[in-house]
Amino acid sequence: MRVGLLTREYPPDVYGGAGVHVEFLARELRDLVDLEVHCWGEGRAVGVVRHRPWSALDTANDALRTFSVDLAMAAGLEGREIVHSHTWYANLAGHLGKLQYGIPHVMTAHSLEPLRPWKAEQLGGGYALSSWAERTAIESADAVIAVSGAMREDILGCYPSLDPARVHVVHNGIDTALYRPDHRTDVLARFGLDADRPYVLFVGRITRQKGVPHLLRAVRDIDPAAQVVLCAGAPDTPEIDQEFRDLYQELSRIREGVHWIPQMLPRPEVIQLLTHAAVFVCPSVYEPLGIVNLEAMACGTPVVASQVGGIPEVVDDGKTGLLVPLDDDFEPGLARALDSVIGDPETARRMGEAGRERAVGEFGWDAVARRTVRLYREILKQA
Template sequence: MKVGLLTREYPPDLSGGAGAHVEFLARELRALTDLEVHCWGDGEAEGVLRHRPAASLAGADPSLRALSVDLAMAAELAGRDLVHSHAWHASLAGHLAKLLHGIPHVITAHSLELPRPGGERPPGEARTREAPPGGARALAHWARRTAIESADAVVAVSRRMREEILAAHPALDPAVVRVIRGGVDSALFRPDHGTDTLERTGIDPERPYALFVGRVAPRKGIPHLLRAARTFDPEAQLVLCTGPAGATAEDDEVRELVTELDRVRDGVHWMTGTLPRPRLVQLLSHATVFVCPSLHEPLGMVNLEAMACGTAVVASAVGGIPEVVDDGTTGLLVPYDARRPEDFESGLTQAVNRVLDDPRGAARMGAAGRRRAVRDFAWDQAARRTHALYTELLTGPSHPGSR
């Protein structure tokens, strides 16, 4: 079986959970099938073909540039038996390959969120306040809808994400939408007892700390966390790892809130830029509590990474997060209601302080989280389920390209 895996992000260019998902899924799928990865970027590697937007479209609408990559990908997929695309940036390439080469198309919808200004930028590059071109979102919406509603199978990364896909695309046959959850590499994400990363960044290893890891984006809920942190246990530190800083309204709001928080408490550490994975693992390992205040998450892989490092999690009870964090066992879930943000922030404060005030309980939650991550979220399990779906599409009554 020859499979083409299509994605925008792929190592070494990673900036979000979707890219990490593809990285680890591809690694496991290589043991099961003949896999060829098509991604954005430059350079060469065995089994990986990288593509760049058409040079003639430099400075054009970002969505047009993304679609030019899709055209290049589709042209290179001759000889593949099946194509599997991830997220909207590569979805049209999968659809075109289905039509052009007569092969099944599987699409993993990591989020139904449409791209924001600067969404076509290379991974890791800061966002700017550039105004979105008039039809950019319409083009992205069309590409995503066309690909999803014509796919032979749509993979949702959680049960909740499946419900959202079916609600957003009522034309879809529910039987086409399968749940295959993402995972975590528990050999990479495991407790690290070293302290060099803490010392290098000024974090006091003798003091407890709450940790946030994620992009500065509206759905990540960082402002709620920063307001809640004003009344965290004063002995605790707060560590934020947010990736490259940009020049958007969201970045400005976070800067202002961090400055305000610095005035009322010490031990606030804000790290920007891409953090090497070993340093991230050490920060996750030493955190007393990992905090995920997201307003929406299809699954929330970062919670799995914290759990695999043996750290208790406090997270919002939204999206697929309750399918990952076992409330009261591996962490605490906080209800979120957009109409009452102050209740959410108060709930975050209470849950974080509850974990900070009970180190033994936090350790028990961390140990339970590690066990759950290893048992239920291994990447080889996800790869086997994905490969079984490929086999079903290629050998079942609905033969290649029939939908």
């Protein structure tokens, strides 16, 4: 089976959950199908074709630059039997490939443009284009993969003309051989963390979706013995970046032990930080699943997360962590949940062990790949 996998992010250029998903899915798919990956970037390697936006559009809106990559990707799909696209950055390429070569198009929805109105801050008028690309692709796709049950409900709610039979749930996965506890402390020492004090850890992009301002306000009054570690970078806009910086500076003035790591760290360093955290926090206001919570659980760390989207399908409330409703009491609720975990190390240890067990038992990438290939075969039979 000759599969074309389309994505913006692919190693070494991975900055979000969708990129992590594609990286590990592709690794497993290579043993099951003839796979060719089309992604953004420069150069070409075996099984990977990289495309860059057309130079004539260097000063154009990012959505238009994306469409130029989509055209190049679609042109490169000749000879593929099925195409599988990820995120709006590649969905249009999948749709065009379907039309050009008469092959089925499968798309994985990692998020939905109608549920991310703040993207208009980043894309301006391009948000209308990204929304159009997603709608065009999703309503015409032969199959749509939702990364959680909650995501499936969101897809059908946003696109009611879509036949529910075409929407399939295949959860995100985690490589638990890679994401596992690392008890060394060299990374902690390099960033000036006190290994004898507990710390709350956030890892994610500085974007409206990830709810970082909520977190910066919530941790003002948590246990003063706790450090706060923010692995936060890649801001969507200068305005969001400035808002984060202002809140960070304010927080640093009123409590000690606040550490900001703005660069995207290598995976082994993140794993060590996850391992030693007293609690990992995910304050997202929108999250189709939240791979980062699986990463924390696989490292044996309890999770405090917002009760939104697919997060409750990952974090077992009261067993592997605590869920906080996204309501008017959200920020105080986050603070109470964080203090609860920090203040009870034995319960936190049990939650961490249960999280590791759940990640290993239910979210392996090999199973995700096999379910995906089964769907490919079903679609090809119907074509």
